[in-house]
Amino acid sequence: MNAGPPGPVRTLRPARTTATRQKLFDASMELIGERGAAGVTVDEIAAAAGVSKGTVYYNFGSKSELIAQLLRHGVDILKARLQEAPGQEAAAQGAATAVSGDPLLAMEAMIGQALDFMSEYPSFARLWVSENWRTPSEWQGTFAVLRGELLAVIGEAVERVAQAYPVDSTVPRGSLETAIFGACFVVGLDRQTYHPERTRDQSVAAIMAFMRGYVLQQPGPRG
Amino acid sequence: MNAGPPGPVRTLRPARTTATRQKLFDASMELIGERGAAGVTVDEIAAAAGVSKGTVYYNFGSKSELIAQLLRHGVDILKARLQEAPGQEAAAQGAATAVSGDPLLAMEAMIGQALDFMSEYPSFARLWVSENWRTPSEWQGTFAVLRGELLAVIGEAVERVAQAYPVDSTVPRGSLETAIFGACFVVGLDRQTYHPERTRDQSVAAIMAFMRGYVLQQPGPRG
DNA sequence: TTATTTGAACTGACTGGTCAGTTTGGTTAG
DNA sequence: CTAACCAAACTGACCAGTCAGTTCAAATAA
DSSP: OOOOSSOOOSSSOOHHHHHHHHHHHHHHHHHHHHHOSTTSOHHHHHHHHTSOHHHHHHHHSSHHHHHHHHHHHHHHHHHHHHHTSTTOSOOOSSSSOOOSSOHHHHHHHHHHHHHHHHHHOHHHHHHHHHHTTOTTOTTHHHHHHHHHHHHHHHHHHHHHHHHHSOBOTTSOHHHHHHHHHHHHHHHHHHHHHTOTTSOHHHHHHHHHHHHHHHBOSSOOSOO | OOOOSSOOOSSSOOHHHHHHHHHHHHHHHHHHHHHOSTTSOHHHHHHHHTSOHHHHHHHHSSHHHHHHHHHHHHHHHHHHHHHTSTTOSOOOSSSSOOOSSOHHHHHHHHHHHHHHHHHHOHHHHHHHHHHTTOTTOTTHHHHHHHHHHHHHHHHHHHHHHHHHSOBOTTSOHHHHHHHHHHHHHHHHHHHHHTOTTSOHHHHHHHHHHHHHHHBOSSOOSOO
């Protein structure tokens, strides 16, 4: 904990600071993803970022705060990826407004984006699963918020499927979203760690089995 | 690391040692599940087990080895649970030999067992997901072996489903097993951490959506 | 039965080292 | 000119692993 030196101004951050923070994010992501938050020292992070230890404290105030902001940073990227996947543009306006594409295809695109993210930022995925479910965690609040944001995006996509297709109403929506969300992380990490030979599309297909089991019989959107 | 004092005899372990080891397993599981392997000290574990620090080293040689044996211990319990779930007794003997029950129901029972295990040993589940995908982990080999054992049990159950029902052959078996496996952990942990109001059966239903999406149309075993 | 021995199991103070966070006095870039 | 950064020393807490000594139950001797 640290009351903190002056600290970088919150508004209109200059270019140098932004670059420094980015370098620190990159280095932390890599190291913490490999060895865990507790297993990495601030000295190591600073060295890997090519920056002095004091700069870390100048910019973030504490190791804990650095990690909290790192989590926020990663989630912002993932959220953006999910939302820019094809078919995500049209949200629930009225009821079953006619939208462009097939929501199941949109879902598939979204899962593909999620898996691509896991490939691109495997360290973030490891950090997430490592720290997410710790009960008295320093980042409990942070995780609750970020988790909610991500599940909301997935929830919208599921909602669109549920409006276009007849779905199994005995499957609770929340648990389904959780299962999909978790499967993306786990399948992505497992592929990277234990089965690099498995393709992206195979993984997407496996996770999409979820959605195919959720919708009731017969293809054809607009149930 | 520790060449090790005499060390407890491997065969015919006396009652005292067995009890001590069990106490250490219980205490470690609890503490490590909450704060992570690196976040817990050997002193704490010893104190929580009501045992001196030296005893930990007498019995396990090192913190690392204690955790490795803890992982093995937990997996043995989980494996036993999965295998004793109803409908797991008949394995693949020839091809589609007539077995007792519906493999889909057996699958459902198995997932239920897995979720019960996650409820009963949430700390083990947290330890697993925290350390499983670390790349140069001290327990890399341990995890590879244990993961294989668990996936094999799941694989047999999936195999039985595939023999009784027509299934979607475009979904790779390995990825599917991974997804189910991971979903059990994540849904179980999420329930415990964020949504205690969700019931066991709701969670089972959500994960079973996987299997329903895997089998092609129309109910009725013995395709 | 009682005394003595043995050694596995256990104890806890101690050591050497590590690490988060601080401070200070200077340097650089915008 | 000043916010941002650097380098390096320092503090105080914490921690994995060690080891000389203790306990006690069972084996053996008297």
